[in-house]
Amino acid sequence: MSEHRTPVSLRGLPADDPHLQGAARRPQLVERVLALSLLVGLALVVAFGACYWTNAAPWTLGATMGGGLFFLGVGLVGWGKYLMARGPFVEERHPLASTPEERDALAAALVERGGTLVKRRRVLGGLVGGGLGAFGIVALFPLLRSLGPLPKGTLFHTDWRAGSFAVDQTGRRIHVDDLAVGSVVTVFPEGTQNTDRGQAVDQTILIRISNEDFVTEPGRATWGPQGYIAYSKLCTHLGCPVGLYEQQLELLVCPCHQSMFNATNGAIPEFGPAPRPLPQLPLYIDAQGYVRAQSDYHQPVGPGFWERS
Amino acid sequence: MSGAVTTPRSRRQARGRYGRVSQVVTEIDERLGVARGGRTFLDKIFPDHWSFMLGEIVLYSFVVLLVTGVFLSLYYVPSSTVVTYHGSYLPLDGMPMSQAYASTVNLSFAVRAGLLMRQMHHWAADIFIGSMVVHMARVFFTGAFRKPRELNWTIGVTLLTLAIVNGFLGYSLPDDLVSGTGIRIAYSILLSIPVIGTYLAFWIFGGNFPGTVILERFFILHVLIVPLVMLGLVGAHLALLVRQKHTQFPGEGRREDNVVGSPMFPVFMAKTTGFLLIVTGVIALLGGFAQINPIWQFGPYEASRISYAVQPDWYMAFLDGALRIFPSWSFHSFGHTIPLEVTIPAVVLPGLLFGLAYAWPALERRVTKDDAIHHLLDRPSDRPRRTAAGAAVLALLAMLFVASSTDVIANFFHVSLNTVLWAMRVLVLVSPFVAYPIAYRIAKEMHQLHGAGRRKTPNVVTRTDEGEYRAEPAPAFGDDAEEPLAPTPVPDFIEAEPPAPPSRGTRAVER
Numbered sequence: 160m161s162e163h164r165t166p167v168s169l170r171g172l173p174a175d176d177p178h179l180q181g182a183a184r185r186p187q188l189v190e191r192v193l194a195l196s197l198l199v200g201l202a203l204v205v206a207f208g209a210c211y212w213t214n215a216a217p218w219t220l221g222a223t224m225g226g227g228l229f230f231l232g233v234g235l236v237g238w239g240k241y242l243m244a245r246g247p248f249v250e251e252r253h254p255l256a257s258t259p260e261e262r263d264a265l266a267a268a269l270v271e272r273g274g275t276l277v278k279r280r281r282v283l284g285g286l287v288g289g290g291l292g293a294f295g296i297v298a299l300f301p302l303l304r305s306l307g308p309l310p311k312g313t314l315f316h317t318d319w320r321a322g323s324f325a326v327d328q329t330g331r332r333i334h335v336d337d338l339a340v341g342s343v344v345t346v347f348p349e350g351t352q353n354t355d356r357g358q359a360v361d362q363t364i365l366i367r368i369s370n371e372d373f374v375t376e377p378g379r380a381t382w383g384p385q386g387y388i389a390y391s392k393l394c395t396h397l398g399c400p401v402g403l404y405e406q407q408l409e410l411l412v413c414p415c416h417q418s419m420f421n422a423t424n425g426a427i428p429e430f431g432p433a434p435r436p437l438p439q440l441p442l443y444i445d446a447q448g449y450v451r452a453q454s455d456y457h458q459p460v461g462p463g464f465w466e467r468s
Numbered sequence: 469m470s471g472a473v474t475t476p477r478s479r480r481q482a483r484g485r486y487g488r489v490s491q492v493v494t495e496i497d498e499r500l501g502v503a504r505g506g507r508t509f510l511d512k513i514f515p516d517h518w519s520f521m522l523g524e525i526v527l528y529s530f531v532v533l534l535v536t537g538v539f540l541s542l543y544y545v546p547s548s549t550v551v552t553y554h555g556s557y558l559p560l561d562g563m564p565m566s567q568a569y570a571s572t573v574n575l576s577f578a579v580r581a582g583l584l585m586r587q588m589h590h591w592a593a594d595i596f597i598g599s600m601v602v603h604m605a606r607v608f609f610t611g612a613f614r615k616p617r618e619l620n621w622t623i624g625v626t627l628l629t630l631a632i633v634n635g636f637l638g639y640s641l642p643d644d645l646v647s648g649t650g651i652r653i654a655y656s657i658l659l660s661i662p663v664i665g666t667y668l669a670f671w672i673f674g675g676n677f678p679g680t681v682i683l684e685r686f687f688i689l690h691v692l693i694v695p696l697v698m699l700g701l702v703g704a705h706l707a708l709l710v711r712q713k714h715t716q717f718p719g720e721g722r723r724e725d726n727v728v729g730s731p732m733f734p735v736f737m738a739k740t741t742g743f744l745l746i747v748t749g750v751i752a753l754l755g756g757f758a759q760i761n762p763i764w765q766f767g768p769y770e771a772s773r774i775s776y777a778v779q780p781d782w783y784m785a786f787l788d789g790a791l792r793i794f795p796s797w798s799f800h801s802f803g804h805t806i807p808l809e810v811t812i813p814a815v816v817l818p819g820l821l822f823g824l825a826y827a828w829p830a831l832e833r834r835v836t837k838d839d840a841i842h843h844l845l846d847r848p849s850d851r852p853r854r855t856a857a858g859a860a861v862l863a864l865l866a867m868l869f870v871a872s873s874t875d876v877i878a879n880f881f882h883v884s885l886n887t888v889l890w891a892m893r894v895l896v897l898v899s900p901f902v903a904y905p906i907a908y909r910i911a912k913e914m915h916q917l918h919g920a921g922r923r924k925t926p927n928v929v930t931r932t933d934e935g936e937y938r939a940e941p942a943p944a945f946g947d948d949a950e951e952p953l954a955p956t957p958v959p960d961f962i963e964a965e966p967p968a969p970p971s972r973g974t975r976a977v978e979r
Contacts, residue, residue: 221756232745
């Protein structure tokens, strides 16, 4: 009696059916190439372990791990593509939609049960809806309001006060003899130079120009004593530090989006997307020759926002 | 009792035809009832086309992101507390820096395989979003988003948005000079939103920039909240794919009501698992050989310092480009400011682009009045207007991408920045209107071209004795001589090969 009885079913394929053969024309050769790829992959994965064990250079880790996985993957893909049943196989795509009766049944349950059971108790329905709705709104408070303070006026002021000493990043007060003509230094109001807020909000660029009685704009006659003028270092476009000074053209340049401000002309924007001049800090030189602020900036520093007039 | 004596053979028979596998299947099926569904799943057909692989790249780079990300999260410290660095990277020795930056430098140099993992993570993120965009383009140009797949398109666009956001959050975490400037810009963009902008910015950052909580918040968003949502959406994306079955290109034996391709087991499983290994391998090779985001060269973030000629990661570049070339139009009136120079390029523009992506299936249905269910894909040339619209948007995005390097271009080609700026403004505005008609014409002509998209066969030109020339298509290539097979259902069983005829001199003994 034969072991190879044909089972009784309509969906079988004989083992030698071309659909079940691989796509490779020379299976033996393909098998050898794939075996080689898998072997190289295996060797490299082991080498990865060895590289890790010996704490070898990072690139050897990447090379062995990447190469190992790559060759293992090539072997597996090749096996599936060239040696496994090439098909093509087909399956039916049955419509996803239910029958109209089934849809009606669902709609009926929603409308009839909903209509008769819920509408009859309108007050209860309203209370449930109102309660959940109110909770939804109230829940926004811990979710949003607790996240941070209200802006209030904090965007309108910096820490510069009347009489604040201008200090550099190390905290050294700037003396009138410190800066050569044509040079710049980033200054902060004394005491804030190491704070996040001082760094982010109060940063100011101090320039010394050759003209000792220079007036940047009408009404700012006393703001730039002995050629020292100071502008907020926050770009009015997006708040990047205006970190570059082009000495020849006397331009302050923001490297983020290339806004350029004319240092001798009230820092009006000459080029780029910045819409406003950099605010100028009124300065004076005290009796000891230290550079100090007459007051805070007269307008908000940095980028624009809704509440800014 | 006949079962008193057990022999290996009787045990084998008791297990049924498929031995131990039958036993395991029975044990599981009695408890969970998986046999029928499991069999259907193994028979599931996946159509074969190279472009269906793009989504797999997305999925597998996501897997790499999750695994390498878990590794990194064990060593990264999300804290802006200032510490003094004394680690193995000597150029930074003794410098004050945030713990976040110090821990990132540390995991790059002091943790074994840390640098590889960090670079793999960054490369995987760039590849993840890149392959996502290409996959999205494939779905768009072939009309795979049409009914019944609009929901999956919506999930896909949401995934792209979340991926871009999470990419930004991720590269902000090291708190280096370059990424810190990026956070500053993000804060200013929030500020620029009319009416609610300052409140949003203060709530997200816990106060005025930089605040003290932003790294912690970005960290939890980057490693938990956003990935969790994305994981759920990826699951839904794949579940819908299984439920609705994959689309296929029209062709021999392929109809709206069938799927032709390879079965899940073993063919597709072998190919896709192999592809997972290849994608991971390529990312590991990149991580090992191609340096990416060397934060130790940038230095720690200080709000008053800035680096020069820096661009964000590639998927944010279109926003940076738009910010660079938009004119300085600020609106001041009624005691309020709307910084249009920021709001329009950085809030309105991405809103419009993503809004268009979300709305596209509905828009197209409204225009074409096509309410039918589609499982067969279009070739891009079949739908010239859709193809042209897609090309126009891609051209716009490409030009915005280029515009994010205006300063680098000006330096490299020694042209004035002003020239580059104006050239980019013109190119950005003009490119969609140039790309549209060109793509439209190409699609139209390809559509009329007989046999476009098929492999060409040569013509054999012969000269007759009278001097007359005659061109006739050559017989198919030797390679193609094999007739393509008609698709067949996955067999329920495979009949064993007939036994080899016994060779002479041996006797088959039947037992």
